[in-house]
Amino acid sequence: MTALNLQNISLSFSGVPVFTGTSCEILSGKYRLLGANGSGKSTLINMFCGLVQPNSGVVTQIEMADLVSDTLVIPPDLSVFAIFSLYDKYQRNDKNLREQLIADFGFGDYLYKTYGNLSQGNKQKLKLILALSGNSTWLFLDEAFNGLDAASIEVLNGVIASSTRPIMLVDHAQTCSFEGMKTLRIENCGLSILE
Amino acid sequence: MRSIYPRVERSLFKSFKANNKALVNVLIITLIFLQPLVLLFNLLPGYFVLQGDFLSAPFWLAVFLLGFCSYCTSAIYHHVVAPKYYSWIVLLAGKKRFLIRYCWAQFKFAVPTWLFMFIGFVYSELNFKTISVLLAVIALHLVFYLFLARHTLQKVGSNKAYQSVTGLLAISFIKSVLLHLLLYGFLMMLLLTTLAFIPHFNTKLILAICLGGGLVVLLVTIAKIMMGNLRIHRSFLILIHPKLYTSVRASIGVAVGVLIIIPIFSGFWLDV
Numbered sequence: 404m405t406a407l408n409l410q411n412i413s414l415s416f417s418g419v420p421v422f423t424g425t426s427c428e429i430l431s432g433k434y435r436l437l438g439a440n441g442s443g444k445s446t447l448i449n450m451f452c453g454l455v456q457p458n459s460g461v462v463t464q465i466e467m468a469d470l471v472s473d474t475l476v477i478p479p480d481l482s483v484f485a486i487f488s489l490y491d492k493y494q495r496n497d498k499n500l501r502e503q504l505i506a507d508f509g510f511g512d513y514l515y516k517t518y519g520n521l522s523q524g525n526k527q528k529l530k531l532i533l534a535l536s537g538n539s540t541w542l543f544l545d546e547a548f549n550g551l552d553a554a555s556i557e558v559l560n561g562v563i564a565s566s567t568r569p570i571m572l573v574d575h576a577q578t579c580s581f582e583g584m585k586t587l588r589i590e591n592c593g594l595s596i597l598e
Numbered sequence: 599m600r601s602i603y604p605r606v607e608r609s610l611f612k613s614f615k616a617n618n619k620a621l622v623n624v625l626i627i628t629l630i631f632l633q634p635l636v637l638l639f640n641l642l643p644g645y646f647v648l649q650g651d652f653l654s655a656p657f658w659l660a661v662f663l664l665g666f667c668s669y670c671t672s673a674i675y676h677h678v679v680a681p682k683y684y685s686w687i688v689l690l691a692g693k694k695r696f697l698i699r700y701c702w703a704q705f706k707f708a709v710p711t712w713l714f715m716f717i718g719f720v721y722s723e724l725n726f727k728t729i730s731v732l733l734a735v736i737a738l739h740l741v742f743y744l745f746l747a748r749h750t751l752q753k754v755g756s757n758k759a760y761q762s763v764t765g766l767l768a769i770s771f772i773k774s775v776l777l778h779l780l781l782y783g784f785l786m787m788l789l790l791t792t793l794a795f796i797p798h799f800n801t802k803l804i805l806a807i808c809l810g811g812g813l814v815v816l817l818v819t820i821a822k823i824m825m826g827n828l829r830i831h832r833s834f835l836i837l838i839h840p841k842l843y844t845s846v847r848a849s850i851g852v853a854v855g856v857l858i859i860i861p862i863f864s865g866f867w868l869d870v
Contacts, residue, residue: 453693454685456752467692475689476682478609489602493691 405540406430407451409594412460421446423592431569438589444573447589448543449474469537471530472545479519483529486518490533501536507558508532524550535562542570548578602691603699606683614678620819621778628785644718650731668711668739670780675707677777681750701743708739775820786812814858821854
Protein backbone atom coordinates (compact mmCIF):
# COMPACT_ATOMS: atom_id res chain seq x y z
CA MET A 404 0.00 0.00 0.00
CA THR A 405 1.16 3.55 -0.78
CA ALA A 406 2.37 5.76 2.04
CA LEU A 407 1.65 9.47 1.69
CA ASN A 408 4.65 11.74 1.97
CA LEU A 409 4.98 15.45 2.49
CA GLN A 410 8.48 16.87 2.16
CA ASN A 411 9.01 20.46 3.19
CA ILE A 412 5.63 21.58 1.83
CA SER A 413 4.76 25.26 1.74
CA LEU A 414 1.43 26.55 0.51
CA SER A 415 -0.40 29.83 0.88
CA PHE A 416 -3.62 31.30 -0.51
CA SER A 417 -3.69 35.04 -1.21
CA GLY A 418 -0.73 35.55 1.11
CA VAL A 419 -2.26 33.55 3.99
CA PRO A 420 0.00 30.56 4.81
CA VAL A 421 -1.66 27.15 5.10
CA PHE A 422 1.49 25.01 5.35
CA THR A 423 4.99 26.26 6.02
CA GLY A 424 7.82 23.77 5.52
CA THR A 425 5.65 20.83 6.60
CA SER A 426 7.10 17.31 6.39
CA CYS A 427 5.33 14.10 7.36
CA GLU A 428 5.05 10.46 6.34
CA ILE A 429 1.59 8.92 6.58
CA LEU A 430 1.76 5.14 6.41
CA SER A 431 -1.12 3.05 5.14
CA GLY A 432 -3.95 2.99 7.70
CA LYS A 433 -7.15 4.67 8.77
CA TYR A 434 -6.80 8.32 9.82
CA ARG A 435 -9.11 10.96 11.19
CA LEU A 436 -7.93 14.43 10.14
CA LEU A 437 -8.51 17.11 12.78
CA GLY A 438 -8.04 20.86 12.74
CA ALA A 439 -9.90 24.12 13.16
CA ASN A 440 -12.10 25.54 10.40
CA GLY A 441 -9.92 26.88 7.61
CA SER A 442 -6.78 25.17 8.92
CA GLY A 443 -6.25 23.35 5.61
CA LYS A 444 -7.84 19.88 6.02
CA SER A 445 -9.63 19.92 2.66
CA THR A 446 -6.59 21.56 1.05
CA LEU A 447 -4.37 18.73 2.31
CA ILE A 448 -6.75 16.10 0.93
CA ASN A 449 -7.00 17.98 -2.39
CA MET A 450 -3.21 18.12 -2.47
CA PHE A 451 -2.95 14.32 -2.07
CA CYS A 452 -5.54 13.97 -4.87
CA GLY A 453 -3.50 16.23 -7.19
CA LEU A 454 -6.15 18.97 -7.25
CA VAL A 455 -3.98 21.53 -5.43
CA GLN A 456 -0.27 22.03 -6.02
CA PRO A 457 2.03 23.20 -3.22
CA ASN A 458 4.05 26.39 -3.74
CA SER A 459 7.18 24.43 -2.86
CA GLY A 460 8.14 20.97 -1.63
CA VAL A 461 7.24 17.45 -2.74
CA VAL A 462 3.98 15.64 -2.05
CA THR A 463 2.76 12.15 -2.94
CA GLN A 464 -0.14 12.61 -5.31
CA ILE A 465 -2.57 9.79 -6.01
CA GLU A 466 -3.60 9.75 -9.65
CA MET A 467 -7.37 9.26 -9.97
CA ALA A 468 -8.05 9.10 -6.25
CA ASP A 469 -11.39 8.14 -4.71
CA LEU A 470 -12.65 11.29 -3.07
CA VAL A 471 -15.91 12.42 -1.49
CA SER A 472 -15.89 16.19 -1.18
CA ASP A 473 -17.91 19.30 -1.84
CA THR A 474 -15.18 20.44 -4.22
CA LEU A 475 -16.29 17.75 -6.68
CA VAL A 476 -18.92 19.28 -8.93
CA ILE A 477 -20.77 16.92 -11.24
CA PRO A 478 -22.72 18.31 -14.24
CA PRO A 479 -26.39 18.50 -13.18
CA ASP A 480 -27.84 17.20 -16.44
CA LEU A 481 -26.02 13.86 -16.35
CA SER A 482 -28.21 10.96 -15.24
CA VAL A 483 -26.96 8.71 -12.46
CA PHE A 484 -26.89 5.87 -14.97
CA ALA A 485 -24.69 7.93 -17.32
CA ILE A 486 -22.33 8.73 -14.43
CA PHE A 487 -22.00 5.02 -13.64
CA SER A 488 -21.37 4.29 -17.34
CA LEU A 489 -18.56 6.87 -17.34
CA TYR A 490 -16.96 5.25 -14.30
CA ASP A 491 -17.24 1.87 -16.05
CA LYS A 492 -15.66 3.29 -19.21
CA TYR A 493 -12.57 4.27 -17.20
CA GLN A 494 -12.80 1.05 -15.12
CA ARG A 495 -12.92 3.04 -11.92
CA ASN A 496 -15.51 1.01 -10.02
CA ASP A 497 -15.87 -2.53 -8.74
CA LYS A 498 -19.30 -3.17 -10.26
CA ASN A 499 -20.35 -5.84 -7.76
CA LEU A 500 -19.42 -3.68 -4.80
CA ARG A 501 -21.24 -0.75 -6.39
CA GLU A 502 -24.42 -2.83 -6.79
CA GLN A 503 -24.11 -3.86 -3.16
CA LEU A 504 -23.68 -0.24 -2.02
CA ILE A 505 -26.65 0.91 -4.14
CA ALA A 506 -28.77 -1.67 -2.33
CA ASP A 507 -27.32 -0.83 1.12
CA PHE A 508 -27.85 2.94 0.70
CA GLY A 509 -31.35 2.39 -0.76
CA PHE A 510 -30.33 4.27 -3.90
CA GLY A 511 -31.94 1.94 -6.49
CA ASP A 512 -34.87 4.24 -7.29
CA TYR A 513 -32.65 7.11 -8.41
CA LEU A 514 -30.59 5.51 -11.19
CA TYR A 515 -32.42 7.24 -14.04
CA LYS A 516 -32.70 10.65 -12.37
CA THR A 517 -30.37 13.46 -13.34
CA TYR A 518 -27.74 14.49 -10.80
CA GLY A 519 -29.22 18.00 -10.57
CA ASN A 520 -32.61 16.59 -9.55
CA LEU A 521 -31.22 14.58 -6.63
CA SER A 522 -31.66 15.86 -3.08
CA GLN A 523 -28.58 16.96 -1.11
CA GLY A 524 -28.50 13.66 0.79
CA ASN A 525 -28.83 11.57 -2.38
CA LYS A 526 -26.07 13.55 -4.10
CA GLN A 527 -23.84 12.69 -1.14
CA LYS A 528 -24.90 9.02 -1.33
CA LEU A 529 -23.98 8.93 -5.02
CA LYS A 530 -20.54 10.41 -4.35
CA LEU A 531 -20.08 7.84 -1.58
CA ILE A 532 -21.14 4.92 -3.80
CA LEU A 533 -18.69 6.06 -6.50
CA ALA A 534 -15.79 6.51 -4.07
CA LEU A 535 -16.40 3.46 -1.86
CA SER A 536 -16.60 1.15 -4.87
CA GLY A 537 -13.53 2.77 -6.44
CA ASN A 538 -10.26 0.99 -7.04
CA SER A 539 -7.75 3.66 -6.05
CA THR A 540 -5.29 2.91 -3.25
CA TRP A 541 -6.49 5.54 -0.78
CA LEU A 542 -10.02 6.63 0.08
CA PHE A 543 -10.47 10.30 1.02
CA LEU A 544 -13.68 11.26 2.80
CA ASP A 545 -14.05 15.01 3.35
CA GLU A 546 -17.17 15.60 5.50
CA ALA A 547 -18.68 12.48 3.95
CA PHE A 548 -21.39 12.12 6.63
CA ASN A 549 -22.98 15.49 5.72
CA GLY A 550 -26.61 15.22 4.66
CA LEU A 551 -26.94 11.48 5.30
CA ASP A 552 -29.93 9.94 7.07
CA ALA A 553 -29.48 7.68 10.13
CA ALA A 554 -29.63 4.43 8.11
CA SER A 555 -27.00 5.66 5.63
CA ILE A 556 -24.73 6.82 8.47
CA GLU A 557 -24.88 3.28 9.85
CA VAL A 558 -24.04 1.83 6.41
CA LEU A 559 -21.09 4.20 5.98
CA ASN A 560 -19.77 3.42 9.46
CA GLY A 561 -19.97 -0.28 8.60
CA VAL A 562 -18.09 0.19 5.32
CA ILE A 563 -15.35 2.26 7.02
CA ALA A 564 -14.92 -0.38 9.73
CA SER A 565 -14.74 -3.31 7.29
CA SER A 566 -12.68 -1.62 4.55
CA THR A 567 -9.16 -2.90 3.98
CA ARG A 568 -8.18 0.28 2.12
CA PRO A 569 -6.31 3.14 3.79
CA ILE A 570 -8.71 5.97 4.60
CA MET A 571 -8.34 9.63 5.46
CA LEU A 572 -11.47 11.13 6.99
CA VAL A 573 -12.55 14.66 7.89
CA ASP A 574 -15.53 14.48 10.25
CA HIS A 575 -16.20 17.65 12.23
CA ALA A 576 -19.48 16.41 13.72
CA GLN A 577 -17.75 13.19 14.88
CA THR A 578 -20.42 11.01 13.31
CA CYS A 579 -17.93 8.26 12.50
CA SER A 580 -18.21 5.57 15.19
CA PHE A 581 -15.17 3.51 14.15
CA GLU A 582 -12.69 3.75 16.98
CA GLY A 583 -9.60 2.17 15.50
CA MET A 584 -8.56 5.35 13.71
CA LYS A 585 -5.26 7.17 14.16
CA THR A 586 -5.38 10.94 14.39
CA LEU A 587 -3.74 13.52 12.18
CA ARG A 588 -3.82 17.10 13.39
CA ILE A 589 -3.26 20.30 11.45
CA GLU A 590 -2.10 23.07 13.72
CA ASN A 591 0.00 26.22 13.27
CA CYS A 592 0.55 25.53 9.55
CA GLY A 593 1.97 22.07 10.31
CA LEU A 594 0.77 18.46 10.34
CA SER A 595 1.39 15.91 13.08
CA ILE A 596 0.39 12.31 13.74
CA LEU A 597 -1.02 11.78 17.24
CA GLU A 598 -0.50 8.44 18.91
CA MET B 599 -20.29 5.87 -24.63
CA ARG B 600 -18.55 9.24 -25.10
CA SER B 601 -15.50 10.09 -23.01
CA ILE B 602 -16.06 12.27 -19.97
CA TYR B 603 -14.53 15.49 -21.32
CA PRO B 604 -16.59 15.77 -24.54
CA ARG B 605 -19.64 14.72 -22.56
CA VAL B 606 -19.22 17.51 -20.00
CA GLU B 607 -18.26 19.95 -22.75
CA ARG B 608 -21.41 19.13 -24.75
CA SER B 609 -23.58 19.56 -21.67
CA LEU B 610 -22.05 23.00 -20.98
CA PHE B 611 -22.48 24.13 -24.58
CA LYS B 612 -26.10 22.97 -24.48
CA SER B 613 -26.88 24.92 -21.31
CA PHE B 614 -25.03 27.99 -22.63
CA LYS B 615 -27.07 27.85 -25.85
CA ALA B 616 -30.33 27.54 -23.88
CA ASN B 617 -29.45 30.50 -21.62
CA ASN B 618 -28.04 32.76 -24.34
CA LYS B 619 -30.39 32.42 -27.30
CA ALA B 620 -29.98 36.10 -28.26
CA LEU B 621 -26.19 35.81 -28.21
CA VAL B 622 -26.25 32.71 -30.42
CA ASN B 623 -28.49 34.55 -32.91
CA VAL B 624 -26.08 37.50 -32.97
CA LEU B 625 -23.23 35.04 -33.56
CA ILE B 626 -25.04 33.61 -36.58
CA ILE B 627 -25.65 37.12 -37.97
CA THR B 628 -21.96 37.94 -37.36
CA LEU B 629 -20.87 34.86 -39.27
CA ILE B 630 -23.12 35.86 -42.18
CA PHE B 631 -21.66 39.37 -42.21
CA LEU B 632 -18.16 37.99 -41.92
CA GLN B 633 -18.40 36.43 -45.37
CA PRO B 634 -18.47 39.63 -47.49
CA LEU B 635 -15.60 41.00 -45.43
CA VAL B 636 -13.58 37.84 -45.92
CA LEU B 637 -14.22 38.09 -49.66
CA LEU B 638 -13.30 41.78 -49.68
CA PHE B 639 -9.94 41.09 -48.08
CA ASN B 640 -9.27 38.01 -50.21
CA LEU B 641 -8.48 36.00 -47.05
CA LEU B 642 -5.08 37.58 -46.90
CA PRO B 643 -4.05 37.07 -43.22
CA GLY B 644 -3.32 33.37 -43.77
CA TYR B 645 -1.45 34.13 -46.97
CA PHE B 646 0.81 36.75 -45.37
CA VAL B 647 1.58 34.56 -42.36
CA LEU B 648 2.36 31.55 -44.54
CA GLN B 649 4.73 33.68 -46.63
CA GLY B 650 6.83 33.98 -43.46
CA ASP B 651 8.31 37.36 -44.48
CA PHE B 652 9.24 38.50 -40.96
CA LEU B 653 10.43 41.93 -42.08
CA SER B 654 7.21 43.02 -43.80
CA ALA B 655 4.42 45.01 -42.14
CA PRO B 656 1.57 42.89 -43.65
CA PHE B 657 3.11 39.81 -42.00
CA TRP B 658 2.91 41.35 -38.52
CA LEU B 659 -0.56 42.77 -39.18
CA ALA B 660 -1.70 39.29 -40.25
CA VAL B 661 -0.05 37.78 -37.15
CA PHE B 662 -1.91 40.30 -35.01
CA LEU B 663 -5.25 39.54 -36.71
CA LEU B 664 -4.83 35.78 -36.41
CA GLY B 665 -3.58 36.13 -32.83
CA PHE B 666 -6.60 38.25 -31.92
CA CYS B 667 -8.95 35.79 -33.59
CA SER B 668 -7.28 32.89 -31.78
CA TYR B 669 -7.37 34.72 -28.43
CA CYS B 670 -11.08 35.52 -28.85
CA THR B 671 -12.04 31.90 -29.58
CA SER B 672 -9.94 30.70 -26.66
CA ALA B 673 -11.50 33.26 -24.28
CA ILE B 674 -15.01 32.36 -25.45
CA TYR B 675 -14.30 28.63 -25.00
CA HIS B 676 -12.93 29.28 -21.53
CA HIS B 677 -16.01 31.33 -20.66
CA VAL B 678 -18.51 28.71 -21.89
CA VAL B 679 -16.75 25.55 -20.72
CA ALA B 680 -16.46 26.58 -17.10
CA PRO B 681 -13.65 24.96 -15.09
CA LYS B 682 -15.89 23.99 -12.16
CA TYR B 683 -16.15 20.36 -13.38
CA TYR B 684 -12.42 19.95 -14.03
CA SER B 685 -11.67 18.43 -10.58
CA TRP B 686 -14.20 15.69 -11.23
CA ILE B 687 -12.86 15.03 -14.73
CA VAL B 688 -9.28 14.83 -13.43
CA LEU B 689 -10.23 12.43 -10.63
CA LEU B 690 -12.25 10.21 -12.95
CA ALA B 691 -10.15 10.14 -16.10
CA GLY B 692 -6.72 11.31 -14.92
CA LYS B 693 -4.69 14.44 -15.53
CA LYS B 694 -3.06 13.27 -18.76
CA ARG B 695 -6.39 12.50 -20.42
CA PHE B 696 -7.75 15.84 -19.23
CA LEU B 697 -4.81 17.80 -20.65
CA ILE B 698 -5.00 16.01 -24.01
CA ARG B 699 -8.79 16.47 -24.28
CA TYR B 700 -8.61 20.13 -23.21
CA CYS B 701 -5.92 20.99 -25.76
CA TRP B 702 -7.75 19.12 -28.52
CA ALA B 703 -11.06 20.81 -27.66
CA GLN B 704 -9.47 24.27 -27.70
CA PHE B 705 -7.70 23.41 -30.96
CA LYS B 706 -11.01 22.43 -32.58
CA PHE B 707 -12.73 25.53 -31.23
CA ALA B 708 -10.17 27.78 -32.93
CA VAL B 709 -11.81 26.94 -36.30
CA PRO B 710 -11.81 30.57 -37.57
CA THR B 711 -8.02 30.81 -37.11
CA TRP B 712 -7.41 27.51 -38.90
CA LEU B 713 -9.83 28.51 -41.66
CA PHE B 714 -7.87 31.73 -42.25
CA MET B 715 -4.62 29.79 -42.21
CA PHE B 716 -5.66 26.95 -44.47
CA ILE B 717 -7.41 29.13 -47.05
CA GLY B 718 -4.14 31.06 -47.21
CA PHE B 719 -2.75 27.92 -48.85
CA VAL B 720 -4.90 28.63 -51.90
CA TYR B 721 -2.80 31.71 -52.60
CA SER B 722 0.52 30.33 -51.37
CA GLU B 723 2.98 28.00 -52.96
CA LEU B 724 3.19 24.77 -51.03
CA ASN B 725 6.82 24.49 -50.01
CA PHE B 726 9.00 23.69 -47.01
CA LYS B 727 8.81 27.26 -45.67
CA THR B 728 5.00 27.38 -45.80
CA ILE B 729 4.64 24.03 -44.07
CA SER B 730 7.21 24.99 -41.41
CA VAL B 731 5.34 28.23 -40.64
CA LEU B 732 2.03 26.35 -40.42
CA LEU B 733 3.51 23.71 -38.10
CA ALA B 734 5.09 26.44 -35.95
CA VAL B 735 1.71 28.18 -35.60
CA ILE B 736 0.01 24.90 -34.63
CA ALA B 737 2.79 24.03 -32.15
CA LEU B 738 2.60 27.51 -30.60
CA HIS B 739 -1.15 27.12 -30.12
CA LEU B 740 -0.79 23.68 -28.53
CA VAL B 741 1.86 24.93 -26.09
CA PHE B 742 -0.40 27.86 -25.18
CA TYR B 743 -3.38 25.52 -24.61
CA LEU B 744 -1.26 23.21 -22.47
CA PHE B 745 -0.13 26.15 -20.35
CA LEU B 746 -3.75 27.36 -20.09
CA ALA B 747 -4.98 23.89 -19.04
CA ARG B 748 -2.35 23.58 -16.30
CA HIS B 749 -2.94 27.13 -15.12
CA THR B 750 -6.73 26.64 -15.04
CA LEU B 751 -6.38 23.39 -13.14
CA GLN B 752 -4.30 25.11 -10.46
CA LYS B 753 -6.86 27.88 -10.11
CA VAL B 754 -9.90 25.57 -9.70
CA GLY B 755 -11.53 26.16 -6.36
CA SER B 756 -9.67 29.36 -5.52
CA ASN B 757 -12.09 32.24 -5.68
CA LYS B 758 -11.18 35.88 -5.92
CA ALA B 759 -11.77 37.78 -2.69
CA TYR B 760 -13.87 40.89 -3.16
CA GLN B 761 -13.42 43.64 -0.61
CA SER B 762 -16.73 45.36 -1.36
CA VAL B 763 -20.22 44.54 -2.60
CA THR B 764 -19.74 47.08 -5.41
CA GLY B 765 -16.65 45.21 -6.59
CA LEU B 766 -18.49 41.87 -6.54
CA LEU B 767 -21.46 43.31 -8.47
CA ALA B 768 -19.22 45.11 -10.98
CA ILE B 769 -17.17 41.99 -11.73
CA SER B 770 -20.22 39.73 -11.95
CA PHE B 771 -21.89 42.22 -14.37
CA ILE B 772 -18.78 42.63 -16.48
CA LYS B 773 -18.31 38.86 -16.69
CA SER B 774 -21.88 38.28 -17.82
CA VAL B 775 -21.91 41.02 -20.47
CA LEU B 776 -18.35 40.58 -21.76
CA LEU B 777 -19.27 38.13 -24.52
CA HIS B 778 -22.12 40.39 -25.64
CA LEU B 779 -19.81 43.41 -25.73
CA LEU B 780 -17.21 41.48 -27.74
CA LEU B 781 -19.67 39.98 -30.19
CA TYR B 782 -21.83 43.07 -30.70
CA GLY B 783 -18.72 45.21 -31.04
CA PHE B 784 -17.30 42.82 -33.61
CA LEU B 785 -20.61 42.68 -35.50
CA MET B 786 -20.89 46.47 -35.58
CA MET B 787 -17.33 46.75 -36.83
CA LEU B 788 -18.10 44.24 -39.57
CA LEU B 789 -21.30 46.06 -40.50
CA LEU B 790 -19.52 49.37 -40.72
CA THR B 791 -16.60 48.01 -42.73
CA THR B 792 -18.89 46.14 -45.12
CA LEU B 793 -21.25 49.06 -45.61
CA ALA B 794 -18.38 51.47 -46.07
CA PHE B 795 -17.41 49.52 -49.19
CA ILE B 796 -20.89 49.67 -50.72
CA PRO B 797 -21.07 52.55 -53.26
CA HIS B 798 -24.12 54.68 -54.27
CA PHE B 799 -25.36 55.11 -50.70
CA ASN B 800 -25.31 57.98 -48.30
CA THR B 801 -22.52 56.51 -46.19
CA LYS B 802 -22.96 59.00 -43.38
CA LEU B 803 -26.63 58.03 -42.96
CA ILE B 804 -25.84 54.32 -42.97
CA LEU B 805 -23.03 54.82 -40.47
CA ALA B 806 -25.30 56.81 -38.13
CA ILE B 807 -28.14 54.25 -38.36
CA CYS B 808 -25.77 51.35 -37.78
CA LEU B 809 -24.03 53.04 -34.86
CA GLY B 810 -27.27 54.18 -33.21
CA GLY B 811 -29.19 50.93 -33.82
CA GLY B 812 -26.29 48.73 -32.77
CA LEU B 813 -25.66 50.71 -29.61
CA VAL B 814 -29.33 50.72 -28.61
CA VAL B 815 -29.64 46.94 -29.13
CA LEU B 816 -26.40 46.35 -27.25
CA LEU B 817 -27.36 48.58 -24.33
CA VAL B 818 -30.87 47.12 -24.03
CA THR B 819 -29.43 43.58 -24.03
CA ILE B 820 -26.81 44.50 -21.46
CA ALA B 821 -29.42 46.20 -19.28
CA LYS B 822 -31.60 43.06 -19.42
CA ILE B 823 -28.66 40.88 -18.40
CA MET B 824 -27.66 43.25 -15.59
CA MET B 825 -31.22 43.34 -14.24
CA GLY B 826 -31.32 39.54 -14.36
CA ASN B 827 -28.00 39.39 -12.56
CA LEU B 828 -29.20 41.85 -9.98
CA ARG B 829 -32.23 39.68 -9.26
CA ILE B 830 -29.85 36.83 -8.31
CA HIS B 831 -28.27 39.05 -5.63
CA ARG B 832 -31.64 40.57 -4.61
CA SER B 833 -32.12 38.89 -1.22
CA PHE B 834 -28.44 39.43 -0.31
CA LEU B 835 -28.66 43.15 -1.14
CA ILE B 836 -31.98 43.62 0.68
CA LEU B 837 -30.51 42.01 3.80
CA ILE B 838 -27.63 44.52 3.73
CA HIS B 839 -29.97 47.49 3.33
CA PRO B 840 -33.68 47.45 2.34
CA LYS B 841 -33.23 50.20 -0.27
CA LEU B 842 -29.96 48.96 -1.77
CA TYR B 843 -31.61 46.72 -4.40
CA THR B 844 -34.01 49.39 -5.66
CA SER B 845 -31.34 52.10 -5.76
CA VAL B 846 -28.86 49.92 -7.71
CA ARG B 847 -31.68 48.97 -10.11
CA ALA B 848 -32.64 52.61 -10.60
CA SER B 849 -28.99 53.59 -11.21
CA ILE B 850 -28.66 50.95 -13.93
CA GLY B 851 -31.91 52.15 -15.53
CA VAL B 852 -30.77 55.80 -15.54
CA ALA B 853 -27.28 54.92 -16.86
CA VAL B 854 -28.69 52.84 -19.71
CA GLY B 855 -31.29 55.52 -20.51
CA VAL B 856 -28.58 58.18 -20.76
CA LEU B 857 -26.39 55.92 -22.87
CA ILE B 858 -29.29 55.21 -25.24
CA ILE B 859 -29.88 58.93 -25.77
CA ILE B 860 -26.23 59.48 -26.80
CA PRO B 861 -26.49 57.71 -30.21
CA ILE B 862 -29.64 59.71 -31.00
CA PHE B 863 -27.83 62.96 -30.28
CA SER B 864 -24.77 61.73 -32.12
CA GLY B 865 -27.12 61.32 -35.12
CA PHE B 866 -28.07 64.99 -34.84
CA TRP B 867 -24.42 65.89 -34.40
CA LEU B 868 -23.62 64.07 -37.61
CA ASP B 869 -26.31 66.26 -39.18
CA VAL B 870 -28.30 63.28 -40.48
